[in-house]
Structure formats: C-alpha cells, structure tokens
Amino acid sequence: MRILVCGGAGYIGSHACVVLAGRGHDLLVADNFANSSPRVLDRLRRIIGAPVAFRQADLRVRAEVDALFEGAGFDAVVHFAALKAVGDSCRRPLAYFDNNISGTIQLLQAMEAAGVKRLVFSSSATVYGDPERVPVREDAALRTTNPYGRTKLVMEQLIGDLCQSDPAFRAANLRYFNPVGAHPSGLIGEDPGGVPDNLMPYISQVAVGRRARLQVFGGDWPTIDGTGVRDYLHVMDLARAHADALDYLVGEDRSLTVNLGTGRGVSVLELARAFAGASGCDVPYEIVARRDGDVAEVYADPSLAQRLLGWRAELGVDAMCRDAWRWQSMNPDGYRGDAAEVGEAAASQRDAREALAVG
Numbered sequence: 001m002r003i004l005v006c007g008g009a010g011y012i013g014s015h016a017c018v019v020l021a022g023r024g025h026d027l028l029v030a031d032n033f034a035n036s037s038p039r040v041l042d043r044l045r046r047i048i049g050a051p052v053a054f055r056q057a058d059l060r061v062r063a064e065v066d067a068l069f070e071g072a073g074f075d076a077v078v079h080f081a082a083l084k085a086v087g088d089s090c091r092r093p094l095a096y097f098d099n100n101i102s103g104t105i106q107l108l109q110a111m112e113a114a115g116v117k118r119l120v121f122s123s124s125a126t127v128y129g130d131p132e133r134v135p136v137r138e139d140a141a142l143r144t145t146n147p148y149g150r151t152k153l154v155m156e157q158l159i160g161d162l163c164q165s166d167p168a169f170r171a172a173n174l175r176y177f178n179p180v181g182a183h184p185s186g187l188i189g190e191d192p193g194g195v196p197d198n199l200m201p202y203i204s205q206v207a208v209g210r211r212a213r214l215q216v217f218g219g220d221w222p223t224i225d226g227t228g229v230r231d232y233l234h235v236m237d238l239a240r241a242h243a244d245a246l247d248y249l250v251g252e253d254r255s256l257t258v259n260l261g262t263g264r265g266v267s268v269l270e271l272a273r274a275f276a277g278a279s280g281c282d283v284p285y286e287i288v289a290r291r292d293g294d295v296a297e298v299y300a301d302p303s304l305a306q307r308l309l310g311w312r313a314e315l316g317v318d319a320m321c322r323d324a325w326r327w328q329s330m331n332p333d334g335y336r337g338d339a340a341e342v343g344e345a346a347a348s349q350r351d352a353r354e355a356l357a358v359g
C-alpha cells in the first residue's frame with residue numbers, strides 16, 4: 001500500500017515506519033518537526049536500507065496538507081501527529097486544541113477530498129482517565145482528566161462521526177498504553193526536549209548522568225509499593241500493531257477501536273529497578289508530591305486486539321529497558337548529538353532534501 005505517515009518523524013511514528021517499510025509498504029512521511037529532528041530520516045535510511053520519502057508540512061495548514069495528497073494516490077493514512085505532553089497541555093490548552101484537533105480536521109478534509117478512506121489513528125489510554133476498574137476494557141467509561149486527553153477523545157469522536165456519515169470510511173482507533181523502549185539498533189528512540197514528561201526517558205537520563213535523580217510522583221498510591229502502576233509496552237510491539245491494523249482495515253473492511261498494552265501493570269519502582277539491572281547503572285530516586293490529574297493504576301485488557309488483529313505484545317520489561325538503554329547510551333543527547341556528529345547531521349539534512357525531492 002501507499003501510505004501517508006503523518007508525524008512519522010516522531011518517536012512512535014519512526015518505529016512504525018521501520019515496520020511498515022519492512023512489510024513492503026511505500027511511505028511518505030510528513031512532519032513539521034514540532035517535536036522531532038530531521039536526523040531521524042537519516043537513521044531510518046540506515047535501518048531500512050533505503051531513503052524514506054519525506055515532506056515537511058504542518059497539518060494545521062490546509063494548503064500544505066492538500067499538497068501532500070496531490071497525485072499521491074494514497075491507500076491509507078497513519079496519523080501520529082499531535083502534541084502529547086499532559087503537563088504542557090494544562091498550561092497551553094489552546095495550543096493543544098489547535099494543533100491536535102484543527103490539524104486532524106484539516107487532514108480528514110484533505111482525505112475526503114482525495115477519496116482516501118482508511119485511517120489508523122494514535123489514540124491513548126488517557127481517554128479512560130481514572131478508570132473504575134483494571135484491567136481496562138474498550139467499553140470502559142471515557143472521561144479524560146486533562147486537555148491533552150480531551151483532544152484525543154474529541155479526535156476519536158470526529159473520526160467516529162466521519163465513519164457514521166461515510167459508509168466507505170474505515171478507521172482503526174489504537175488506544176496506546178505506555179510505549180517505551182527503542183529499535184534494537186539503538187539508532188532511533190524517544191528524544192524528549194526539556195524535562196521528560198514520560199517515565200522511561202526520565203529514568204534513562206538519570207542513568208546516563210543527564211539528571212541527578214528520578215522524581216517519583218507520589219509514594220502513597222494504593223498500589224503494590226505505593227508508586228503509580230502503568231502498562232508499559234515495547235515500541236516495536238506497538239509499531240507492529242499499526243501494520244496489523246492496516247491489514248485489518250483492508251482485509252476485514254471494518255473499523256475498530258482497540259487497546260494496545262501488555263495487560264500487565266508495572267510500578268514506577270519496578271521499572272526503575274529493571275532499568276538499573278539492564279543498564280548496570282544506579283537510578284537514584286526521591287518521592288515527591290503527586291501530580292494533578294495522575295491516577296494510581298492503569299493497565300489494559302488487550303484481548304480484543306488479540307482477537308481482531310491477532311496482535312499481542314511479545315517483548316517484556318527487560319527488553320524494553322535494554323533497548324531504551326542502548327538508545328540512550330548510544331545517543332546521550334538524543335538526536336542533538338555532539339560535535340563529532342556534525343558530519344552526520346549535515347548528511348542527514350542532505351538526505352532530507354533528497355528525500356524531499358523524491359517525495
């Protein structure tokens with residue numbers, strides 16, 4: 001299939017590109033680098049063994065989105081492009097509504113105009129807020145606790161309404177739990193700017209010496225050791241689910257909404273210990289106050305994804321930590337790199353321009 005990958009330079013999108021290209025799909029990546037680096041394109045070329053076609057575009061700008069579709073003949077769109085930091089969304093809700101919701105409306109309108117009828121959408125377990133019971137099933141109440149979560153819920157609803165109004169439109173809403181880890185090559189991974197909002201990059205930055213200690217938000221939750229429990233899943237398992245979802249949209253010709261998680265809850269301290277074991281580094285921590293909007297325990301019931309897609313998470317916590325550590329130790333400053341990598345950066349920019357010409 002010919003696939004437009006929006007937000008494909010980001011953390012999950014770049015890993016999905018590896019899997020999608022590996023299954024023989026023909027990709028065009030579109031991104032505005034709001035939260036990613038052009039260097040990803042060079043790293044992808046090295047992993048895939050061929051350049052990935054790329055166009056810089058901001059989904060909020062309709063002309064730029066329309067230009068992506070001109071003569072492209074896409075069979076499907078995979079939509080990762082969003083702002084995703086919960087705390088930031090509380091400080092800048094309008095920026096999140098504008099980027100995530102307006103961007104999605106422009107994309108859906110451009111898909112409609114171009115007659116592209118298949119969409120795989122990055123949703124999130126955040127749509128469940130503080131769930132009444134765990135493991136969380138897809139039919140649990142949807143009640144978000146922060147502006148980021150509300151953008152995801154509104155986007156799901158927009159897509160649902162489009163499916164209702166157009167009997168030929170098919171969408172896969174993939175509700176990710178907590179993606180962590182990196183491609184086993186160590187060439188791509190999660191590279192947050194500033195203070196990481198997610199636990200794994202925070203732990204790995206402590207291990208590599210970029211931060212003094214891990215701040216654990218709350219040690220008095222009603223959980224196994226008092227720290228928050230989440231469902232961490234390896235980003236390569238998650239990436240594979242996107243290819244499986246595309247196959248489902250084509251093969252079954254139906255829409256779906258599924259949880260993507262391992263079904264196993266892991267506490268903050270369990271993850272920190274596993275990371276210390278995988279890296280051989282100390283991960284000092286301190287317990288600090290809870291954060292507004294956080295919840296005690298969230299993990300998935302992933303059985304629907306197994307039933308519909310034949311997908312299940314295969315990689316455990318040790319593989320998640322090992323691969324996150326390989327990425328972090330090979331790239332202590334993420335894609336920003338150091339002076340020794342300036343040549344690589346230049347090559348990456350050149351590749352990006354070449355890919356632009358291809359795209």
Ligand SMILES: NC(=O)c1ccc[n+]([C@@H]2O[C@H](COP(=O)([O-])OP(=O)(O)OC[C@H]3O[C@@H](n4cnc5c(N)ncnc54)[C@H](O)[C@@H]3O)[C@@H](O)[C@H]2O)c1
Pocket residue numbers: 006007008009010011012013030031032033034035036057058059060079080081082083084099103122123124125176177178179198
């Ligand atoms: N990482 C997680 O923990 C997690 C969990 C659940 C859901 N999600 C969702 O998965 C998707 C991907 O997440 P990620 O972790 O890879 O984030 P990311 O920030 O690494 O990737 C998102 C990409 O989209 C791009 N982008 C953002 N706004 C854009 C716009 N207006 N136009 C074009 N490009 C734009 C960014 O530059 C970035 O490359 C997001 O939609 C996110 O909400 C992520």
